[in-house]
Amino acid sequence: MIEVKEVKKEFKKTIKDPGLKGSVKSLFHKNTEIVKAVDGLSFHVDEGEILGFIGPNGAGKSTAIKMLTGILTPTSGEIVINGQIPYKNRKRYVKEIGVVFGQRTQLWWDLPLTETYTVLKEIYMIDDKKFKDRMEFLNDVLELEKFIKSPVRTLSLGQRMRADIAASMLHSPKVLFLDEPTIGLDVVVKDNIRKAISQINKNDKTTIILTTHDLSDIETLCERIIMIDKGKMVYDGSLHKMKDTYGKMRELNVVLNDAKDIGNFNIADKFNFTDDDYSMVSQGSELKLKFNSEKVSIASMLDYVLNTVNVNDISVKDADIEEIIRRIYKSEVKLDENA
């Protein structure tokens, strides 16, 4: 379905010396620097798969999406989607994809929402019956009914996002690209949108590529994630596997009967921990202890804690995906390409 091979994208960036002097200088002479936004990305996506793209700001996610949607031409490498090369014949290619850029809108700002769909109907040459069926389905999934007659500028962000997703799905595209579809939305709306996305995926067998900063998006939607950093792929695989491989940190939440007991802990010496292997944060009688479960089993850590202090309440938390990603971003976790 989607085949990406060794794709690179380089930009020329103008560097200006600081201050007024630099501004004057840049009028006559421009220093440029090559920035590698995407640096050798290769992957394959099957039909009907939902793939999550994650990475810190400026990692190259958006550049990658823009190449996949045919807006940008790669500096080198090859992309084949649906048997077509996105940047070769843009007009033909985009007929079969749907795109949502969470930070922008494709809706007509001053017109009632329904007019956007009418224009799209003509653009994609959808016949009346199919259009009606499709609108019904999207209405069902995204609940557009309440605001479909209102001008787009009066919609709330959540409504606008739903309307935008509907607009990108009207022509039943084979591939759907969602660039931060839940950005700036509240928890309830996020949840609704996730449900809609997974329903669309099930109903149409749409292949979905999604970028996000919200890890709950990933947890609820994607079986597979690709993590990129500085334009390079740092992880490709299932979320589950990532948790297994990198999620060796466990979190212990302890409530003590007596806050003074905290002084009794001497974890570093007891288990031979380095600073990377554990962290301890305490607030009053509550204690948050993170530790490397590869070095010390949960059982022996629990044992130690229960024997050292007088515990009122205790709970163990599973590998926290945000924590894993934070560590990968900070390159604390050594990444093994074959992992």
Next chain:
Amino acid sequence: MKMLSKIKKIYGAFTRAGIQDAVAYRASFLGFFIGEIFICFVMYFIWRAVYMSKGDSSFMGFTMTDMMVYVFMSNIATFLVGTDATYSIAEEIKDGSIIMRLIKPVKVDLSFLFFELGNKIMIIVCIIGPIIFGLELYRYYAIGHIAFKLSRFILFMISISISYILSFYLNLIFGYLAFFLMNLWGFNILKESIIKFLSGSIIPLAFFPEVISKIFTYLPFASLTYTPVMIYMEKYNGYTLAFNLFLQVFWLVFFVTASRLMWKWAEKRIAVQGG
């Protein structure tokens, strides 16, 4: 034919959206209309002063009545061929929202053109009838007989339609410069004044020294407003008329081709701003 009906169907949707969009902002249109009429009268009084001080009734083949018709017609023409193409596309390039057009199976230039057409149609219908009627009424009182000819009006409409599309593409090319310059404000002002001067919308090109006036009439800018107005005023007849219409079409083809080539070149080198 099939191709044409496809274009009509797809881009007709943009035109209809443009009409509805214009209706949303009808108040600003009223202000614009009053402003334009006001400027026409200012121009009229300036030229009246020129004629009165000269004492002659005719200057370079233009009588005082001709001048009045010229001032109003060239203002209508300037308005009709006026386009926001430079600004609209430059703005979308600058803030990166041009990508929302790129993800749709439409030609970027046509989507802008047909939307703007829809945006203008209402205004054109509202403005052109009353002004021409008022103008011809004035002409009737000044020269004693009706000078309005339907055939001339139709030729004028054909010529001005070519002018509009030409003007659109000329401005679009300017807008594409935003890919490289990112901010067009200064250049745009320069462009506007050059066009105003060379298209004859301030001073009729016939008033320039003969050689210069000849050169100016061959330039694409004369095709914008001068040609349609001269056609309406029956200053162009027979061979001159045909030649000038041909010149308009020539420049149209030239600028459409140039803009398409430029877009092709730019499309591969897009660096999308932001996000």
